[in-house]
Amino acid sequence: MIRNLIKKEIEKAVKKLFREKVDFVVSIDGRFGDYSSNVAIILKGDPKENAEKIKSELNKSKFFSTSIAGPGFLNFTLSEKGLVAGLTYICDSKYKLILGKGRKVQVEFISANPTGELHIGHGRSAFYGDALANVLTAVGYKVEREYFVNDSRESTQIKELGKTALGKGISYLTENLKKKIQELRIKNQDESEVGYLVAKKIQKDNEKFIKKIGIKFDKWFSEEKELHAKKVFEKVLEMLKKKKLAYEKDRAIWLKTSQFGDEEDRVIVRSDGAVSYFLSDIAYHINKFGRKYDKVIDIWGADHHGHVKRMMIAKEMLKLKGDLEILISQLVTLKKGEELQKLSKRKGNVILLKDLVEDLGLDAVRWFYLQKTLSTHMEFDLDLAKEQSAKNPVYYVQYAGARMSSILAKSEIRSTKFETISKSEILKIKLVRNLVLKLIQFSEVVEDTAKDYQVHRLTTYAYELASEFSQFYRDVKVIGSENEKELIALVALTRNILAKTLKLLGISAPEKM
RNA sequence: CCCCUUGUAGCUCAAUGGAUAGAGCAGCGCUCUUCUAAGGCGUUGAUGCGGGUUCGAUUCCUGCCGAGGGGACCA
Numbered sequence: 001m002i003r004n005l006i007k008k009e010i011e012k013a014v015k016k017l018f019r020e021k022v023d024f025v026v027s028i029d030g031r032f033g034d035y036s037s038n039v040a041i042i043l044k045g046d047p048k049e050n051a052e053k054i055k056s057e058l059n060k061s062k063f064f065s066t067s068i069a070g071p072g073f074l075n076f077t078l079s080e081k082g083l084v085a086g087l088t089y090i091c092d093s094k095y096k097l098i099l100g101k102g103r104k105v106q107v108e109f110i111s112a113n114p115t116g117e118l119h120i121g122h123g124r125s126a127f128y129g130d131a132l133a134n135v136l137t138a139v140g141y142k143v144e145r146e147y148f149v150n151d152s153r154e155s156t157q158i159k160e161l162g163k164t165a166l167g168k169g170i171s172y173l174t175e176n177l178k179k180k181i182q183e184l185r186i187k188n189q190d191e192s193e194v195g196y197l198v199a200k201k202i203q204k205d206n207e208k209f210i211k212k213i214g215i216k217f218d219k220w221f222s223e224e225k226e227l228h229a230k231k232v233f234e235k236v237l238e239m240l241k242k243k244k245l246a247y248e249k250d251r252a253i254w255l256k257t258s259q260f261g262d263e264e265d266r267v268i269v270r271s272d273g274a275v276s277y278f279l280s281d282i283a284y285h286i287n288k289f290g291r292k293y294d295k296v297i298d299i300w301g302a303d304h305h306g307h308v309k310r311m312m313i314a315k316e317m318l319k320l321k322g323d324l325e326i327l328i329s330q331l332v333t334l335k336k337g338e339e340l341q342k343l344s345k346r347k348g349n350v351i352l353l354k355d356l357v358e359d360l361g362l363d364a365v366r367w368f369y370l371q372k373t374l375s376t377h378m379e380f381d382l383d384l385a386k387e388q389s390a391k392n393p394v395y396y397v398q399y400a401g402a403r404m405s406s407i408l409a410k411s412e413i414r415s416t417k418f419e420t421i422s423k424s425e426i427l428k429i430k431l432v433r434n435l436v437l438k439l440i441q442f443s444e445v446v447e448d449t450a451k452d453y454q455v456h457r458l459t460t461y462a463y464e465l466a467s468e469f470s471q472f473y474r475d476v477k478v479i480g481s482e483n484e485k486e487l488i489a490l491v492a493l494t495r496n497i498l499a500k501t502l503k504l505l506g507i508s509a510p511e512k513m
Numbered sequence: 514c515c516c517c518u519u520g521u522a523g524c525u526c527a528a529u530g531g532a533u534a535g536a537g538c539a540g541c542g543c544u545c546u547u548c549u550a551a552g553g554c555g556u557u558g559a560u561g562c563g564g565g566u567u568c569g570a571u572u573c574c575u576g577c578c579g580a581g582g583g584g585a586c587c588a
Contacts, residue, residue, distance in 0.1 A: 025531095027531090029532090031532075041568075047568080070532045071569075073531075155588075251586090254586095267586045271586055272586075276588090302583080306582085307583095308517090368525095377519055377520090379581095385525095387538090391538055393537060396551065396552085400551095400552090403549060410548060464536090473553090474554095513551070
């Protein structure tokens with residue numbers, strides 16, 4: 001909010017002083033001030049002269065003071081009025097981040113095949129997708145979470161699963177699956193049917209587990225029920241043929257994606273008559289956009305990245321309305337000795353997410369995943385993860401929160417209105433000022449994250465906030481202070497913002513540790 | 514061979530084209546008569562290699578080297 005205010009003031013000044021329009025940034029940078037901007041350097045002419053001009057124009061502001069440094073950077077230091085304005089903004093209960101403006105967004109993630117339990121690779125998409133959905137909700141989008149269940153009787157993996165259940169194969173075979181197969185007392189001999197039944201059971205377990213790790217989906221979209229049973233593929237095919245976007249060749253049906261920039265046309269119905277994955281995806285996206293989302297976000301594993309282009313092309317071909325964004329999550333490889341091994345459910349070479357959560361605890365696991373960007377190539381080492389877990393920064397952050405709770409519980413003062421902070425002298429204390437600045441950044445961090453989806457920024461922010469508080473805690477005694485009332489309000493606010501940040505990440509904020 | 518992603522400190526990760534590349538862990542020093550020492554303070558230590566664009570490059574372009582993924586009528 002303060003950042004936007006500074007930006008607007010600069011824009012005003014630039015408009016008045018220069019004829020140019022420039023694309024400048026105001027960044028949170030505490031090294032030389034509280035915020036800083038490169039505007040004077042980007043403008044034509046001598047950067048320092050530009051900076052001087054802008055500075056003298058901005059000096060009218062009562063919210064911040066401006067200084068010039070380096071090659072022409074403008075650094076802004078908030079005045080007390082500025083700090084109070086920032087605080088007011090994040091405290092105002094009526095206030096809501098309105099970036100999303102109530103637009104409908106769907107986030108589809110995990111969507112693991114119902115052929116086995118979730119492994120550590122799925123953990124990424126699971127927690128990232130969940131946190132992203134939280135953030136988008138926080139800025140005013142209407143968000144729906146969806147999980148695509150790849151349970152079509154026709155699909156290869158369901159048939160393979162059926163084969164295994166009938167003792168004719170070993171794909172996906174684990175101890176757990178053996179148990180399930182026994183429980184089902186299979187009589188039917190049809191691979192598809194058996195596979196479907198087993199998959200249904202596996203899916204049910206996975207849904208239970210996902211709920212247990214704190215993720216709630218609005219919709220579990222069954223390929224079999226929603227697409228296959230409703231003959232959607234036939235309808236889509238007919239439509240594609242009618243629009244002359246599909247044709248038959250070598251007994252298969254192809255989509256003319258090459259006319260829209262793809263390297264080659266793609267098969268949508270195999271020569272054996274089975275629907276390809278691509279057609280299934282197209283039908284699914286027609287369904288999605290038919291539900292009138294303004295934006296659809298798919299989170300896919302890197303092994304599907306080759307499909308991104310053709311999916312985008314298909315969307316264009318069909319003129320589906322709304323934005324489609326496909327995010328790629330890099331895969332997780334297992335480190336065993338010096339060798340890297342790809343996770344494979346078919347080979348049974350996996351570490352289950354369930355086991356990881358049991359060993360390390362949900363909060364530590366969530367933090368572990370969420371502190372990395374989606375593009376990090378993770379080499380997973382279970383021993384290392386366990387070793388690190390005890391020192392997971394999540395505990396540091398939670399510990400700071402517990403200290404805040406402890407202060408609040410011990411103080412006699414129960415009124416925690418933020419207005420008291422602004423009316424007092426405490427803003428003159430350096431450590432209070434630092435803490436307040438960090439609090440003010442909260443809305444800015446959330447806003448940035450909603451724009452670029454870099455959810456890990458929130459873990460960094462949570463850590464920084466905890467760190468600012470820890471320093472404050474060391475030197476500023478709250479209970480018994482002559483400013484106790486004001487300081488209590490500050491602690492309560494810090495506690496509130498920290499809890500909000502952790503909630504976005506899906507991490508708990510215990511009162512005691 | 515082609516395409517995508519990627520290479521930052523001993524390890525795990527950050528860094529909207531910006532200023533002195535940040536954290537955590539590990540290491541080495543301090544620091545509990547004080548609201549929780551799971552804390553605080555200090556310190557050692559890094560952009561794979563070579564060009565280019567730019568006032569400025571970890572970031573953009575390009576060549577090489579390494580890693581992961583894709584290049585199926587599997588998903």
